[in-house]
Amino acid sequence: MELDSIGVNNTTSHNVRYDPDFDPSSDDDDSPPFDPRNPRSAFSLFPLENLLYCEDCHQIRCPRCVLEEIVSYYCPSCLFEVPSSTVKTEGNRCTRNCFQCPICFASISVVSNSDQVTAPTGPYSLTCSYCHWSSKEIGLEFDKPANLTAQFAKQLKAAAAENPKPKYAEFSTYEENFARLKSHYTSQGIGAAGSGTGGLGVGRGATDDYGTSPGTLSRLMGLYTGGGHVGKRNVSGLSARGVGRDANGKKTELTEMEDVEIVGDEKDIIDRLIQVEFDETTTQAQNLCQSRQPKFKSQLRPIATLLRTKRSKRCRACRHILVKPEPKVQSTRFRIKLVAMNYIPAINISRLDPTTSYHSLPPLSTHQFLLTVTNPLFDPISVSLSTPQKTPGKYPSIVTILCPEFEVGANTDAWDEVLKEDSSGEKKSRRGRGDRDRSDGTVWDSGRNWSTVVIEERDEEDEKVVQVPIFVRIEYEAEVGMDSGDVGDVPGGDGRKEKKEHAYWCVLYLGKIGRMHANYKYLLPRRGVIHA
Amino acid sequence: MPPRTRPSASTEPVSKSPVDLHPACVIDGTAQLTGTYLIRVGANTIIHPKARLNSSNGPITIGESCIISERCMLQAADTNGLVVGDAVSIECNAVVEGREVKEGTDVEVGNCKLCPMTEVAEQEVVPDYTVMYGYSERRIDASGSEGARRKFLDKHIEALKALIVSNPAKFKA
Numbered sequence: 001m002e003l004d005s006i007g008v009n010n011t012t013s014h015n016v017r018y019d020p021d022f023d024p025s026s027d028d029d030d031s032p033p034f035d036p037r038n039p040r041s042a043f044s045l046f047p048l049e050n051l052l053y054c055e056d057c058h059q060i061r062c063p064r065c066v067l068e069e070i071v072s073y074y075c076p077s078c079l080f081e082v083p084s085s086t087v088k089t090e091g092n093r094c095t096r097n098c099f100q101c102p103i104c105f106a107s108i109s110v111v112s113n114s115d116q117v118t119a120p121t122g123p124y125s126l127t128c129s130y131c132h133w134s135s136k137e138i139g140l141e142f143d144k145p146a147n148l149t150a151q152f153a154k155q156l157k158a159a160a161a162e163n164p165k166p167k168y169a170e171f172s173t174y175e176e177n178f179a180r181l182k183s184h185y186t187s188q189g190i191g192a193a194g195s196g197t198g199g200l201g202v203g204r205g206a207t208d209d210y211g212t213s214p215g216t217l218s219r220l221m222g223l224y225t226g227g228g229h230v231g232k233r234n235v236s237g238l239s240a241r242g243v244g245r246d247a248n249g250k251k252t253e254l255t256e257m258e259d260v261e262i263v264g265d266e267k268d269i270i271d272r273l274i275q276v277e278f279d280e281t282t283t284q285a286q287n288l289c290q291s292r293q294p295k296f297k298s299q300l301r302p303i304a305t306l307l308r309t310k311r312s313k314r315c316r317a318c319r320h321i322l323v324k325p326e327p328k329v330q331s332t333r334f335r336i337k338l339v340a341m342n343y344i345p346a347i348n349i350s351r352l353d354p355t356t357s358y359h360s361l362p363p364l365s366t367h368q369f370l371l372t373v374t375n376p377l378f379d380p381i382s383v384s385l386s387t388p389q390k391t392p393g394k395y396p397s398i399v400t401i402l403c404p405e406f407e408v409g410a411n412t413d414a415w416d417e418v419l420k421e422d423s424s425g426e427k428k429s430r431r432g433r434g435d436r437d438r439s440d441g442t443v444w445d446s447g448r449n450w451s452t453v454v455i456e457e458r459d460e461e462d463e464k465v466v467q468v469p470i471f472v473r474i475e476y477e478a479e480v481g482m483d484s485g486d487v488g489d490v491p492g493g494d495g496r497k498e499k500k501e502h503a504y505w506c507v508l509y510l511g512k513i514g515r516m517h518a519n520y521k522y523l524l525p526r527r528g529v530i531h532a
Numbered sequence: 533m534p535p536r537t538r539p540s541a542s543t544e545p546v547s548k549s550p551v552d553l554h555p556a557c558v559i560d561g562t563a564q565l566t567g568t569y570l571i572r573v574g575a576n577t578i579i580h581p582k583a584r585l586n587s588s589n590g591p592i593t594i595g596e597s598c599i600i601s602e603r604c605m606l607q608a609a610d611t612n613g614l615v616v617g618d619a620v621s622i623e624c625n626a627v628v629e630g631r632e633v634k635e636g637t638d639v640e641v642g643n644c645k646l647c648p649m650t651e652v653a654e655q656e657v658v659p660d661y662t663v664m665y666g667y668s669e670r671r672i673d674a675s676g677s678e679g680a681r682r683k684f685l686d687k688h689i690e691a692l693k694a695l696i697v698s699n700p701a702k703f704k705a
Contacts, residue, residue: 104665111680127675131665132645134675279671 033388034469034505045507051340052322054315060340060504066313066322074329077107077305081329093304097148101128102286102300108133110145126302135302149304269295345381345408345474346374349508352454360514361466366458369510371401374450375408381476382407383451391468395461399468403441403453411449459513466510474502549587553700554596558692561699567592569608574598574618578692590614597689604628619685645673 035041043064052061073082077098086095101108111127113136123141126148127134135141142151273281273295280297287293289303313323324336351358352368361367375381384405390396445452457466477497549567553559556575563579565571567587573579574596583600585592590608595618600606604626608614614630622628630652646652650664658664661673 103671104669111677125675127677130647131671132663132673132675132677133671134677136676137674 033392033471034507035392036467036469036507037393041507048341048344048346049339051344052313053338053340053343054318054320054322055338056318056320057315058500058502059315059317060344061315061322065316067316067319068311068313071310071312071325072327072329073307073309075305076308079329082307087307092307094307095149095304097146098305099126099148099302100289100305101131101133102290102303103133103297104128104131105285105289105303106130107305108135108302110142110148112145113141138298138300140302152302272296342376344502344504345376345383345472347470347472347506347508348372348374349455349510357514358511361459361511363459363461363513363515366456367510369455369457370444370452371455371508372450372452373406373408376411376449377476377478378410378412379476379478380407380410381474384473384475385453386471386473387468391466393464395459395464397457397459397466397468399458400456401453401470402456403443406443406446406451406453408451409446409449414448416448455508455510457510461513465512468508468510469505470508471505472503476500548703549585551703553703555700557700558696558698559700559703560696561702563703565703567608569611569613576689578689578696580692580696592616595620597685598622599685599688599692601626619682621685621688 036045044062046062050063052066053059054061070084073084073087073092074080075082075094075096075098077094078096080094080096082094097110099108100106106128108126108128110124111134112121113123113125114121122143122145124143124145125135125141140152140155142148144151276296281295282290282297282300286297286300287295290300292299294300310325310327310329311323312321312325314321321336322338323334326333326335348371350370350372352370356362356367371385373383382405385401386404387399387401389400390398443451444454455468457468459466476499478500480496480498549565550570551565552570552572554573554575554577557573557577557579559573559579560581560583562581564582564584565587566585567589569587569589569591571585571587571591572593574594576596577594577598577600579585579600580602582602584603584605585600586605586607588607590611591613592606592608593613594600594606594616597619598616599621601622601624603624604622606614606616606622606628609629614628616622616628644658644660644662645664646658647663647665650666650668652658652664652668658670659672661678663671663673665671
């Protein structure tokens with residue numbers, strides 16, 4: 001676990017779904033404690049901020065137990081909402097004027113190449129204002145400043161057609177390769193080319209485009225396995241090994257396509273690598289962002305901006321909507337957002353002794369921490385915390401919560417606390433401070449909607465991260481009809497109270513035990529020596 | 533080699549430096565021109581308010597049509613002085629302690645662009661048309677846009693001349 005998370009210390013896990021041994025209805029003592037070191041735990045522990053809450057199921061929902069639905073696609077650069085039908089046909093990139101710099105990935109803008117400042121005329125080029133890359137460098141210029149994607153595609157096509165080798169070499173290779181494969185499969189009668197092939201695929205009445213009908217599949221298998229078993233089984237449409245029928249009912253032999261020649265291109269690349277400097281080759285990031293993974297900077301093309309999505313989230317169990325963003329692209333608001341922080345109390349850890357470091361707690365000693373529970377609900381809650389006596393793992397720590405059951409006040413108006421203090425003339429909090437005995441089982445400190453208790457940890461081994469699983473049970477009485485799910489029973493809410501309960505495991509990262517001193521035995525406080 | 537302490541970190545007593553300001557330059561009254569060596573400023577150069585020029589260790593020469601932005605710090609490293617060429621734009625908060633900045637350079641420190649937080653090693657000579665960006669990555673600018681950028685700079689200077697009240701008298705001894 002990263003030590004960075006120590007300061008946060010609040011990781012809430014799911015109880016029911018992801019800890020299969022835990023059943024909330026059964027008694028706590030029967031089920032084994034949650035083990036944060038178990039590899040499975042990595043998938044069921046989330047910071048509280050990442051969790052959602054389903055009001056119908058009264059359950060915490062993590063990123064794994066929500067269903068996501070795409071509300072809208074939009075371009076992050078021009079904030080244009082792209083209809084999903086367009087995304088399906090045109091792809092997931094902006095088809096307007098948005099491009100990214102292929103060198104530094106900043107968004108690039110259209111600039112006139114003419115010297116006239118007042119009335120700019122063509123040609124135009126794409127220029128990065130950050131790293132000064134210009135599409136002129138690769139010979140790419142546009143006649144109009146609008147509809148660049150179409151102009152770009154046209155130029156690529158024209159260049160590939162007239163001059164297949166030097167300028168857009170790798171482009172033509174890919175196009176050629178695709179055309180070759182397509183013609184091969186068409187000639188073999190596979191695929192949805194509409195060739196009216198007798199015996200297989202489309203001709204057989206298969207409705208899918210992907211050749212998943214048994215005939216096509218077996219024929220493909222025949223292609224790749226050499227057709228051994230296909231021949232023996234004599235599948236329908238294949239009268240003999242690798243043989244189909246064409247439109248005229250004539251038998252056609254399936255043939256292997258000859259390998260694509262790319263050896264020549266590699267030789268070109270090597271020759272060029274010898275000539276150019278290292279600076280002219282692409283970095284890995286630049287390479288991966290391009291569709292054809294070019295080796296040289298001169299082959300880089302502007303990258304059309306990738307579209308983004310807005311998504312709504314539903315509870316996997318009841319399909320109730322948990323998060324619903326405003327569909328308008330310009331708006332960052334959410335119509336519905338049920339975050340767990342508004343329903344589940346936050347748990348925080350702080351040091352009792354401010355001089356100790358979380359990163360190197362003194363080994364072989366007892367450490368005390370303050371555990372604060374903050375209530376986000378408008379009703380007071382009673383909290384019961386339970387923790388295994390020893391933390392799981394090979395070298396356990398002994399953990400004791402000095403006051404495991406306590407009350408936390410309601411999340412009322414923040415001014416209430418101030419007014420109360422003024423009237424009573426005495427601060428309500430700071431109850432437990434001072435030289436009191438810390439082991440008397442009372443709340444250390446409390447305020448309007450928070451309470452703090454002391455948690456004690458004694459370790460028996462150095463150099464390890466102390467992770468304490470805590471089972472939290474919250475009980476409170478809420479007015480019936482407050483939640484949307486209960487509206488049917490009591491329409492207006494007549495003040496009748498209903499008992500509610502939440503129970504879940506959470507894991508606290510208390511800190512890391514420091515390295516043990518070589519002569520630790522002599523440094524330990526000796527018992528029995530009385531200071532005279 | 534341990535990092536050399538910045539000359540700017542030295543705490544010598546502040547003294548008004550001798551200046552040679554071109555009549556057509558614009559210099560705000562709140563700029564700080566300190567040091568003992570000569571500070572020379574060319575025509576059409578704009579010195580923003582609160583820009584700091586320190587000639588304690590050597591003379592500073594600024595060319596024509598430069599923009600020295602707010603809160604930036606120009607300091608000569610040694611007696612060889614600091615020479616800033618023509619049409620150099622030094623952006624906000626930049627610290628320039630090199631020897632020579634050639635024509636058409638942008639410092640966010642001829643025709644280079646140094647983006648914020650990029651580092652030039654000591655004694656390093658950055659060739660013309662170099663762009664330093666990101667984590668001090670370098671590339672040679674082949675876009676040929678220096679003419680357009682110069683035009684843009686001239687417009688910028690024109691606008692700044694209307695905005696900044698020049699007060700060269702304040703710096704004359």
